Amino acid sequence: MDKLPRYKAIVVGAGPAGLFAAIRLAERAAAEPTAAQSGILVLERSLKPGRKLLLTGSGQCNLTHSGDIADFLGHYGGGARPESAARFLKPALFGFSNEELLSWFQARGIKFETEENGKIFPSSRRASSILNVLTAEADRLGVRIETGRRVLGIERRDDFFSVGAETAGEAWEASRLIIATGGASYPTTGSSGDGYTLAASLGHGIVAPRPALAPVYIKDFSLGSLAGLSFRGAGLTIRREGAKRIEREGDLLITHEGLSGPLILDASRFVATGDRVEIRFADAAIEEFRSLFDDALRASPQRLVRTVLAERGLTKSMAERFCDLAGIGHEQKAADLPRSRREAVCRLACAHPFEVERLGALEAAMVTAGGVDISEVNAGTMESRIAPGLYFAGEVLDIDGYSGGYNLQAAFSTGALAAAAIAAVIAV
Template sequence: MNTFDIAIIGAGASGLFAGSLIDRKFKTIIIEKNLIPGKKLLLTGAGKCNFTNIEKRSEFIKAYGENGSFLKFAFKAFDNSKCIKYFKVKGLKILITEDGRVFPESQKASDVRNILIDEINHRGHILLNGTTVKKISRNRSKFKIHTSNENFDVEIIILCTGGKAYPVTGSTGDGYSLAENFGHRIVPTEPALTPLKINRFKLNKLAGVTLKEKIAFVYKNKKIIFSERGDILITHDGLSGPAILNISKYIKPGEKISINLSNQDFGQTDKKLLNYASKYPKWSIKNIVKLFSIPESISSYLCESNKISSSKKISSLTKIERRKLCKDICELPFIVKEKYGFEKAMVTAGGISLNEVNPKSLESLLVNNLYFTGEILNLDGKSGGYNLQCAFSTAYLAVQNISNKLNK
């Protein structure tokens, strides 16, 4: 019979994790429109799967900005330490990088996905791939799920179809219309954690160069409104890398960003240049600039853009030349032409309004027994494992609440 206690719609990270937690005594089906479950999960962290990090819980909440407080119950129920323990118990060997990011030691996202699928199978749940949910209707206390192949009657639904990022993986926002049919409001969506195209970009010949641990700034009306420190990757038409991805949601086309290559203010940088000039008077400007942990190719670009010979000795640099160079080191400016769309965005900003979801259970405040987890919600965090942790934590809290409800 096509009757189930629980239906999970979407077999991404959140849906698979939810399925891996539900007790076998509850008849459960996971419905996925792709033929391959966890398709987007397989691409996470360039296929290496940065699934959490070792930051404090407060940092996880902060990573979600103004919406972070919504997640305090989810992160309390299932934080990063519990997440790491879960996968270790399942046999996954863990790699923790210097900056605290957590990966499978194998650097294979498939290892994480396969653990979840194996656990779902072990619990006897049905994983139905290649099936699209067309409509969900409500008949008294039960839902009827209408799919491309057959229909199902269920008591409880967990809707975790994700957002619109990486549409090639099937993330096309299908769940939004399903939620809207039950009266839920969708906060307008836009790409987040996405690379930037730069207007009149002059660094295109340096594509592939990475600036290690530099600060990127976002400006509004000539004032800095946001900054982020991290690696910055130069691309053929703009900028990418963790620092850029994390500021992308705060930027609109035509606005200014800048990179601080010294990670110090103008006065400190100028003083350091003077000290270098005194200590290494015969060194070339290009080699002096490299002392700020700036790649040689960028050092040459700074000299060229300021019409200074890169071979010129630092001791012969005029005050005007030094201050112009110093300004670019501290505030290398760019005007954003446009942001890449959902095709390159890692996550979706916007989604189901948090005002209509109970943060203590992830249950809809409009419809009983309807739950939302993961990226379908109006939640988007920084890069670095925050978003996958959110997918797991919200799934855990929802399943915990559902289990308590069904056990009564």
């Protein structure tokens, strides 16, 4: 067999996790290295690196979130238990925090803006600003990036991994390998789930991929005429077979076919077809709302019911729609409202029931839930517990964060940790 081109480390995937891992490895190399000296190869399926990164934050790149890095831990799902993701990500996040991520980019000329909700964006509001820094830094450090190279097979040969591409006859080898291929959402960007197949071929278990940060489509949706309405501080309860799964508050958006917005997107990993979703649109829980509503009706018996509803955090159009659904005329006066209708409208406002028809398709989800089983990966190094010398970084792992910059932070942090672990055991 012909001798394969040998590198110190090969990274599969040129998204944020893969690029940053390669850069951090190359930073450990000699000053002003050439491409041949760095010994780091990145293989990317797409014709350009970072295509999915360009879509983040609607193209504006919500890089991370403000606040103490310890507060990040409660913003991830994944693993077998509710606390699994936090325990797994703690070494990575504490090893390379949001402040360190911002400082790294600031040292390379990027300025940032923090919104009231804590989301942090480059001041340019362009994801390309972040990608340009990554590719320029990789080039400066001599990282070799080969695009249009879809990795189809990986074999372990003695102390090396042999990596073969779809293009005929192309193969490389390295003693250390990082799989950072992303999830399975937005496959047109190259994030098609190849990493799962590669990891499985090396003995890893894969948690079935499913949509996360996805809209929820509702069966026989009755509020489609209100599409575009948004609500601050709405309440969400998800029930399955009568049992409560989760209860959350946040911002919600009504769409033509269902529900979206940060509240829904963040909870979508917990949702399945057939679940009952209850939404509190009003500004109070049902017990308080019922009391306030009754008091308002008694105090102003000649006022219209829809007017009273509109004063409790509902828009005029929604108040009218709730009256329709409760069988209340738009000109119905408070004094003439039967108690059964009062209860019906209270429930529509505070515990509006919906049945989940489906989630947004995985192809259109912002993030993938599921992936490489994190119980088979060392949280302190990102190294495989099954195949020594194999590492993982980013969304290929069974980790998914809430909206707000948490997923990109996890990508950079796990990439940095994998690089540090590799640098500690090989000369780079």
